[in-house]
Amino acid sequence: MNLEVFLFFVFGIIAAVTAVLMITRRNPVISALFLILNFAALAGLYITLNAQFIAVTQIIVYAGAIMILFLFVLMLLRPDNQKKLFELNPKTKIFAMIIAFVVFVQLVYMIFFAGPSANITQDVSKSVEAGTIESIGRELFTNYIVPFEAAGFLLLAATIGALVLAKKKFD
Amino acid sequence: MIITIEYYLILSAFMFLVGVTGVLINRNAIVVFMSIELMLNSANLTLVTFSSFLGNSIGQLFVFFVMTVAAAEAAVGLAIIIAIFRNKLTVNIDEINILKW
Structure with a gap:
């Protein structure tokens, strides 16, 4: 059993278990903390896939910035009728699980039917080269410069939009 | 034993469908938002997997853009939730x- 197999199973099992725990907890703060653990496990998986830049960005942007935003909003909002949040029709739960299970079986069937591992074998040196900041940055500032600028503009628009939506109305 | 591409794809499919189930069974708007983030992350895992196995950095570039859109979506969505909560x-x-007839 080499290190890659070991790391895949450790991080994969953490990611799968924390995802399930995240959607079944009643306290939304606990859900948010499990989601942070899930993002950290995903960052570990990205490291095993030689994607170092994405792994670091995952920790900084997702587990750092976005989840802090979620926890901050959870701190601000305290709904008084929390009981009603859990009055769920049991038929809805069964229906959701059937839908998810059927689609999961379809996806697993498709993954094995297509058999991508027969055509794709990992070339480690190319894979390491693709994950460096250098190669991602080179693509980003040459072929993908327009989407990059558009992403910057989107962030500006989102900042202004969030301020306008959340500020107190004076009339 | 060697980790092939299918292992990562099945983990990604599982996480995506856990996110779908979370959207369907939760009534709290913030938890629904967190389930959507989980689905975005499982899609990111697929992109990084293919990018790494093909030795091509374009997939990781798209993960970068997905993260940008997810940050914008979380900021605007949570602002909408705060505005709805205030009303x-x-x-x-x-x-x-209120938009349902």
Whole structure:
């Protein structure tokens, strides 16, 4: 059993278990903390896939910035009728699980039917080269410069939009 | 034993469908948002997997853009939830039905 197999199973099992725990907890703060653990496990998986830049960005942007935003909003909002949040029709739960299970079986069937591992074998040196900041940055500032600028503009628009939506109305 | 591409794809499919189930069974709008983040992350895992196995950095570039859009979506979405909470004092998505006829 080499290190890659070991790391895949450790991080994969953490990611799968924390995802399930995240959607079944009643306290939304606990859900948010499990989601942070899930993002950290995903960052570990990205490291095993030689994607170092994405792994670091995952920790900084997702587990750092976005989840802090979620926890901050959870701190601000305290709904008084929390009981009603859990009055769920049991038929809805069964229906959701059937839908998810059927689609999961379809996806697993498709993954094995297509058999991508027969055509794709990992070339480690190319894979390491693709994950460096250098190669991602080179693509980003040459072929993908327009989407990059558009992403910057989107962030500006989102900042202004969030301020306008959340500020107190004076009339 | 060697980790092939299928292992990562099945983990990604599983996480995506856990996110779908979370959207369907939760009534709290913030938890629904967190389930959507989980689905975005499982799609990111697929992109990084293919990018790494093909030795091509374009997939990781798209993960970068997905993260940008997810950050913008979370900021605007949570601002909308705060605005709704200020008016209706609830985050239960069954009670937010002012646009339903």
